Amino acid sequence: MGYTMNQSHIRKVSLGLVFIGMLISIYLTYSHFSEKTSVCDFTSTISCSTVNTSIYSSIFYVPVALVGLIWFILALVMLLRVGKAHMEGAFLLWAIVGVLGIPYLVWAEFVLGVICPFCTVIHVILVLLLVLSVLNYRKSEFALEWVKSVKKVVVYAVIMLVVFALFSAYFKGKEVRLETNDFAQCLTQKGAVMYGSYICSHCINQKNLFGESFSFVQYVECHPNGPNPQTELCELKDIGSTPTWTLEVNGTEVDRRVGFLTFDELKAFSKC
Secondary structure (H helix, E strand, O other): OOOOOOHHHHHHHHHHHHHHHHHHHHHHHHHHHOOOOOOOOOOOOEOHHHHHOOOOOEEOOEEHHHHHHHHHHHHHHHHHHOOOOOOHHHHHHHHHHHHHOHHHHHHHHHHHOOEOHHHHHHHHHHHHHHHHHHHHHHHOOOOOOHHHHHHHHHHHHHHHHHHHHHHHHHHHHHHHHHHHHHHHHHHHHHOEEEEEOOOOHHHHHHHHHHHHHHHHOEEEEOOOOOOOEOHHHHHHOOOOOOOEEEEEEOOEEEEEEEOOOOHHHHHHHHOO
16 A cells, blocks of 8 residues: 555644744755855856855845745744644645746746856745645545635734835845945045034934934035034035035035935035
8 A cells, every 4th residue: 555644744744844844944045144155055057156146036125035034934934833822724724926927036046147056945834845745635524614814824924024014124225324324434534524513403414314324425514613613624624504415526625515415416516
């Protein structure tokens, strides 16, 4: 007689696959942010790093690997409840959701002309989990409880979307900060100087526009009671109102703008 997997065996194998998927997703997430070479970079056409750091490796600023990790974590929670909370149907639907993500990654690899070995392992795991979830569902006495299954998987989907949205907002803010840092540094390299006053509302708004990145801007305090005042320099430069932006090359002023400037105006002013 041939061997037939029962629900207990299916659950154990599924748990093992989910655990492996989590470990790979953790590594791919780490590799996405790391500048180190991935352990699965073998050739120019077989490389995890090439795919995992490409323009296709993030969706709304969130690394695809991190999305996969979230999926596997929720899959683990669902599996631990299978047999106890009628989760068989819900896990089947969740497995279908996971498999639906495969075409995007395969398409990305095709466009890049590169195969990501760890990504391929994830794809295989997702397909195997779908097969196992079908087998487990067919053996379940709760196989007809589709309404409950749909309700349960919707809850998990909402959780994933909320977590995704939070990560998206975080990574978008981080990217914007990095871009602002680069822009502020460029202004200084081009010789842009902001003359301001700590009690000037437009100066405060100008600083707030840069946020923490303002520390990279070359700033001169003109108010005598402000922090590190350079009133003599401001008088020498004939600063009549603040904020005043000057563009100085080798100590010689070549251009000047008075008042609050937007990023677009500063870009045009400095050629950054």
